[in-house]
Amino acid sequence: MSVADWNPRSWRGLPALQQPEWPDPAALDDAIGRLAKLPPLVFAGEVRNLTAALAQVADGKAFLLQAGDCAESFDDFSAASIRDKLRVILQMAVVLTYGAGVPVVKMGRIAGQFAKPRSASTETVDGAEIPSFRGHIVHGDAATPEARVADPERLLHAYHQSASTMNLVRAFTKGGFADLTQVHKWNQEFVKQSAEGERYERIASEIDRALRFMAACGIDLGAEASLHEVDFWTCHEALLLGYEEALTREDSLDGGWFDCSGHMLWVGDRTRQLGGAHVGFLTGVENPVAVKVGPSATADDIVELGERLNPMNIPGRLTFISRMGAGRIAELLPPLLQAGDKLGFTPVWVCDPMHGNTFLAPTGRKTRRFDDVMAEIQGFFSACTTEDVWPGGVHIELTGENVTECLGGSDDVLDTQLDDRYLTTCDPRLNARQSLDLAYRVAELLRN
Ligand code: TRP
Ligand code: MN
Secondary structure, three states, rough: OOOOOOOOOOOHHHHOOOOOOOOOOHHHHHHHHHHHHOOOOOOHHHHHHHHHHHHHHHOOOOOEEEEEOOOOOOOOHHHHHHHHHHHHHHHHHHHHHHHOOOOOOEEEEOOOOOOOOOOOOOEEEEEEEEEOOOOOOOOOOOOOOOOOOOHHHHHHHHHHHHHHHHHHHHHHHHHHOHHHHHHHHHHHHHHHOOOOOOHHHHHHHHHHHHHHHHHHOOOOOOHHHHOOOOOOOEEEEEOOOOHHHEEEEEOOOOOOEEEOOOEEEOOOOOOOOOOOOHHHHHHOOOOEEEEEEOOOOOOHHHHOOOOOOOOOOOOOOOOEEOOOOOOHHHHHHHHHHHHHHOOOOEEEEEEEOOOOOOOEEEOOEEEHHHHHHHHHHHHHHHHHHOOOOOOOOEEEOOOOOOEEEEEEEOOEEEEHOOOOOOOOOOOEOOOOHHHHHHHHHHHHHHHH
C-alpha cells in the first residue's frame, strides 16, 4: 500500500493484530459511524506544532517527557486524579528543564490511552477461560465472562471521557495551575519530605536562585505568560484502529489527514509489523508517530520502519521508544542507534524503562523495581553518549496517587506492601514520589 492509495479505512485490507473479538460487527460499525460525526479532540495546527517541537528534540535542543497511566480507567476518572497526574508531570518537567538546560516537551499518556495489547487472548481465572482484559474502551475488567464481552458503546464512552479530560488539561495548563513558581514550591515541599532531601536540595535551591535572579533583573514572574502557561500534548497507543479511523479527519486548511484522537500516536512492539494494519494506518496520518522497539527489534527494522513511516524525512515525524530491560539495553540498543543514523532524518530516541522490567512478586502482583527503571535509563544515556545520539526523552508509567505498585524509591515501597494500594487496571505505575525521585536522578544524568 503506498501513501497515494491510503485512506482512513485502508488498514482494513491489512492484517490487524490485537483487535478484540466484537460479537456484533453491525453494532461496531454503527458506533464507529457515530464517532466519525463527533468533533475532533485535537486540531491539525496543534499537531503540526508538536511535530516542530519534536524536531527540536531530534536535534538535541529539547527533551521529551512522556508520562501517564498504563491504561486509563473508566472508574478512576475525576478532576482530582487528572489534576494530580498533571501536577506530578509538571513537577518532573521543571526539574528536567533545569537539568537538561533545554525546553521539556510535556506529553501525557492521557485522554485516549485506553486500549491494551495482550500476550494471550484468554486467561484462566478460577479454572474458567475468559477473554484477557484489553482496556475499558473494550470491556469491563471484572474477571467474569460477562464483563469481558467487547461492547462498542465503550468506544463512545472513551471518546467522551477523553474530551472532558482534554478540556480540564487545557484549562489547567493555560489557566494558572502550571505557574512555574507554584510548581517549584511543590517541588520544595517534596524535597523537604524526601529521604533523599539533601541530594535533591541542591537542584531545588539552584532553581530557587534562578527564579530570584530573574526577578532581581526586573522580570515580573507573575506577568510573564511563558512562566505560568505550558504546552501539554496528548498521546496514546493507536491500537483499536476503528476508533482511530473514526477520529481521522482531513485538514480543512491545506488537506492532509490528521488522527485527531490525540497529538501523537504510537504503535506497540507487538503490532509494528511493516505489512501490518497498524503501521499501514500510521503511514497516512500527518501526526508525529512513535514505534516501541523491544529486544526482538533489529537494525533492519529501524531502517525499514524509518523509511516506511517517514519517507519524506520530515524532522520530528518519527520517534523510536526503546524498551529493552535494564539487563539488556547495553547490548541491544547500540546497533539500533547506529541504524537510526543511516536514515535520511534524525529520529527522536526515547527510553521506556518500564516495560522491559516487569516481573511477578511472590504475592502474584505484577511489579517493577525503581532501581531497575533507573538502571535502564542509565544504560540508555550511556549507549546514547557512546553512539553520539541525543538521549531524547523518557517514557514513564506513573500516577499522581500514592499507590504501592512499584518497589523501591527513596521511600522504599516493600514487596509486603504491594497489596496496600495496588490500584492499576493494567501495569504497575510509579507513584508521585517515585516519579519525582526519578526526575531528580534523570536531571543529574542530564547535567553530566
Ligand atoms: N512555559 C515554560 C515551559 O513550558 C516554563 C514553565 C512554566 C514550566 N510553567 C512550567 C516548565 C511548569 C515546566 C513546568 O517550559
Ligand atoms: Mn503498560
